[in-house]
Amino acid sequence: MAQLNRRELLKALAALGVAAHAAPLFASSAPNKRVGVALVGLGYYSRDLLAPALQLTQHCYLAGIVTGSPEKIPVWQKQYGLKDYNIYNYSNMYELANNPDIDVVYVVTPTGTHKKFTEIAANAGKHVWCEKPMAMNANECQAMIDVCKKNKVQLTIGYRMQHEPNTQRIMQFAKEKPYGKIQTIIAEAGYNSGNAGYSWRADPKLGGGAMYDMGVYPLNAARYTAGEEPIAVTAKMESTRELYKNVDETTEFELEFASGSRARCATSYARSMNLLRADCEKGWYELNPFQSYSGVQGKTSDGIQLAPSPANQQARQMDNDALAILNKSPLIVPGEEGMKDIVILEAIFKAAKEGKRITL
Structure with a gap:
């Protein structure tokens, strides 16, 4: 009977997930208004993912851009019909305060610049969507939170996975515990970067290194899978290629939780990995892949299939944030x-540097 009840629970969650594929998480009671979004930084993520996703959204639209590359402006204007007065650079970005077309500034630049652009946007009276990781350290994060509160604007971080249906089921499992107490979590995210030339990912001042760039995926996943906050961490880091001599190429870390659960996590520029798994008292469940831009899917020990959602992850994320x-x-x-x-x-870096367990 316990097995039957667990399967019934998971089937019900799956049914809810299918319904969620077709619509944002929040039911809208808002008027027929769409939120105007300005993308700050026109690199790969903005160009190939966010801008196309904004064409699929119901509650927001691409209204403007902020870029330090003038040569990109005509390309974006031709493709998206952007008006001249909605085009900004990093020097005149503060003038957004005078533009009613733009409601949100989405910061999509290297991590080391997030605080600066968040402060400019918030002081201009604009809501801020900021890509992850949020900032270089906790002090910068607090400053970002404070400036947004001072200006009475929302600050949300671009953790798209927390908007993704199968990930939301994993988060629900943490509350319902259909397989009993969680014993061990495995969370791994990485890719083989090859021998590409220098980029911001090799610059520690800009937030380079595997832990800042990719490590927040397994870190955040371990937290929402456990449904609790860690109490201690151990870690080790290594770099084997000259390109990454100033940052971590691979980081392995373990989180301890008060419940007794442990999360073994890894991130790397040298190894391809994309797995989230929870082993529990009465079974297990996993997502594989768990943080790809599409095709997030998984299964459980008693045969439940967590089918991938057809929804665009970035569109779903931005629609949810627009509705908020x-x-x-x-x-x-x-x-x-x-x-x-x-x-x-920050504790992970300290644990790796000092070679000891750091309590949180």
Whole structure:
């Protein structure tokens, strides 16, 4: 009977997930208004993922851009019909304060610049969506939270996975515990970068290194899979290639939780990995892959298949965040959530440097 009840629970969650594929998480009670979004930084993620996703959203649209590369402007204007007065650079970005077309500034630049651009946007009276990781350290995170509160604008962090249906089921499992107490979590995210030339990912001042760049995926996943905050961490880091001599190429870390659960996590520029798994008293469940841009899927020990959602992850994330603005409703991933990861991330670096267990 216990097995039957567990299967019934998972089937019900799966049914809810299918319904969620077709619509944002929040039900909208907002007027027929769409939120105007300006993308700050026109690199790969903005160009190939966010801008196309904004064409699929129901509650927001691409209204403007902020870029330090003038040669990109005509390309974006031709493709998206952007008006001249909605084009900004990093020097005149503060003038957003005078532009009613733009409601949100989405910061999509290297981590080392997040605080600066968040402060400019918030002081201009614009809501801020900031890519992860939130900032370089906890002090920067707190400054970002404070400036947004001071200006009465929302600050949300771009953890798209927390908007993804199968990930939301994993988060629900942490509450319902259909397989009993969680004993061990495995969370791994990495890719083989090859021998590409220098980029910001090799610059520690900009947030380079595997832990800042990719490590927040397994770190955040371990936290939402456990459904609790870690109490201690151990870690080790290594770099084998000259390109990454100033940053971590691979980081392995373990989180301890008060319940007795442990999370073994890894991130790397040298190894391809994409797994989230929870082993429990009465079974297990996993997502594999767990943080890809599409095709997030998984299974459970008793045969439940967690099928991939057809929804665009970035569109779903931005629609949810737009509805939070329009409805003045709670954010799924507020700045405080982003800061929690950075506090732990700093402890991971300290644990690796000192070679000892760090309590949180």
